[in-house]
Amino acid sequence: MGLMEVVEAYTGLSPMAFFTILALMVGVYKLVSSMFVDPEQDSKPHLRQQQQQEAQAREAMASMATAPVPDPVQLGEVTEEQLRGYDGSDPQKPLLMAIKGHVYDVSRSRMFYGPGGPYSLFAGRDASRALALMSFDSKDLTGNLEGLSSSELEVLQDWEYKFMEKYAKVGQLVSGKTNTGDSSAQETRVENQESEREAKAGSLDLNNKTAAEAVSEGT
Incomplete structure (x- = not known):
C-alpha cells in the first residue's frame, strides 16, 4: 500500500486532514516550547554587546571632559x-x-x-x-x-x-588673493613714485645745467 492508503487505514482520516492536523500540532509544540525558554538567555549576548558599547562611549566622553584644554592662541x-x-x-x-x-x-x-x-x-x-x-x-x-x-x-x-x-x-x-593683489598694487605704487622722483630729479638737473650755460655765455 502507498503512504496515503496507510495513513487512511491506520488513522481513519483522509491524507489532507491528517497532514493538516500534524502541521497544527508541530506549530503548537513550538509555541509552547518557546514559552518555557528563558528570554534573558536569548538576549544576553545582545545585552552584553550593548553594555560594552555604552561603557566605551562613557569612557570616551569622560576622557574628553577631563582632557586639559590649552589656552586659546591668537592667530x-x-x-x-x-x-x-x-x-x-x-x-x-x-x-x-x-x-x-x-x-x-x-x-x-x-x-x-x-x-x-x-x-x-x-x-x-x-x-x-x-x-x-x-x-x-x-x-x-x-x-x-x-x-x-x-x-x-x-x-x-x-x-x-x-x-x-x-x-x-x-x-x-x-582672502589670500585680495592680500596678494593689495601687495602687488602697493609695490606698483612705490615703483611709480620712485619713477616720478627720478624724472623730477632729471628735469631739475637739466634746468640747472641750462641755466648755468646761459650764465656762462652771458659772461
Missing part, C-alpha cells in the same frame, strides 16, 4: 585654506571654526565639533550660511550670506552671540 589673520588645517584632524592643533569671518577656538567642545562629533562638518570652516539655514549640506559651508532672509540672518546672529559668549575669538578670515 591674527588667516586664510580659508589655513583654517581648514584646524578641523580637529591634528590633535596637536586647536579646533577652530568661523562665523561671519570671525575665527573662534571651539576646542573646549571637541565632543561636538571634533572628529565624529555631530557638528564636525563645521570645524575648520566658515559655517555662517550653514548655521543660518541649519543645514548640514557641504555646499552651505561658506561665509556667503547672499539671498538669506531676515529670519535666517537673525538665526545666524543668535549663533554669533552664543559663540561670542562661550568661545574666544582668535583670528579673522582674510
